[in-house]
Amino acid sequence: MTDQETDQDTDQETDEDTRYEAVRSRDARFDGVFFFAVETTGIYCRPSCPAVTPKRANVRFFATAAAAQGSGFRACRRCRPDAVPGSAEWNVRADVVGRAMRLIADGVVDREGVAGLAVRLGYSARQVQRQLTAELGAGPVALARAQRAHTARVLLQTTGLPVTEIAFASGFASVRQFNDTIRAVYASTPSELRAAAPKNDRGRRTATPSAGIPLRLAHRGPYQAGPVLDLLAREAVPGVEEVSGPPGARTYRRTLRLPYGTGIAAVDERPGTARTGLGAHPGGWLDVRLHLTDLRDLTTAVQRLRRLFDLDADPYAVDERLAADPRLAPLVAARPGLRSPGTADPEELAVRALVGPAEAERLVRRYGKALDAPCGTLTHLFPEPAVLAGAEPGGPLGALTAALADHAVRLDPGADRDDAEDALRALPGLDARTVAEIRARALGDPDVAPPGLDVPDSWRPWRSYALNHLRAAGEWESR
Known part of the structure; x- marks a missing residue:
């Protein structure tokens, strides 16, 4: 064995020892960052x-739940590891693995x-397979x-939909494939998994597509819902979005254009999610x-809300760096x-960043x-780029x-951020601040500083978050 191989083995042992300490202390900060499996229990x-x-x-x-499943391990029924927040690494990274993970989360492989x-x-497909397998197992x-298995579990345990409908709604190609996957991942049949739902989920099982599917979107650490809702309220485009309710108990609602149809999402501001102090949460x-x-x-709707x-x-990583x-x-x-809020629709965000709220409202109306069925003040989808390009080409x-319509500019979850910025800068009328x-927001880059603002390098790689702190404190306005 070479010295280099010895060093690599030592580094891996050290890393795994650190992970085991996180498991011993039941440290929720690492939920979604890695998973652990127990060989004696499977x-x-x-x-x-x-x-x-x-x-x-x-x-x-294991780096992912899929890697653990691929090695023959079943998901714990007590901690439900498939329900953890996604690894922050995939949103930060700009390489092919990070881009691939964002696209897979958006449902591209299923579609x-x-x-x-x-x-x-x-x-090539072989290159993608090789890189993901080498790094993620x-x-x-x-x-x-x-991901399909997780979607299926959510539908089984929170809705009264027939099992057959759930199989295809989750993205499976057949009921047999669905049944085999549920057995392999959860060591249960779909009916058994539904019967084993936590009490809170059982109480919501009367949910149907017409009544809406109730979900809990997990996050790690403290979450400041107030500033996010403040920003969304200021930007809201009538007909497409609304923020209602008193401070601390508001609801954000918006329409969604999705690959197979449309949707309306309602997200509640949970009291108590904004904690003070820097202690563990x-x-x-x-x-x-x-x-x-x-x-x-x-699946796609959930991921787009997670990005928004x-x-x-x-x-923890963001606050540690910026607090210094x-x-x-x-x-x-x-x-x-x-x-640092993102967007549920990158192309919509790009248009709105260019034209501003008042003009965006006009575009929606026109x-x-x-x-097909308006819901309160929500009446429209934001117009697609192709429609706008044809209606107002100048x-x-x-x-x-x-x-955007001919894909000369790509803003989807797998877009290369540098390529997208170069393409945007080449367009007439887009200033550096808009880009x-x-x-x-549209590309989810955590490290963006607008031109003309003196931002120190010590804020890297979280400059987008630093600017949101300044904005929340009234020390900076994006527009």
């Missing part, structure tokens, strides 16, 4: 699982297969399968209700866990597609929407 868990800590010799670690995923990434099919969730015209859109509310962020800066330290102490708006906003 079960895999999240780090914060409340069960008795297994012996170190019996524990194996377009591995070949479609590879085309979006600009690699699972390829794109296994990762998508794990186990995390929590946002309550959501989704009304979908096609249940196959459930930045639910997969690692607030004298200017930001009191702001971080006042608002631990402050997020060109937005009316919902000027910066026409240039942007035409580029920066699109990069931060």
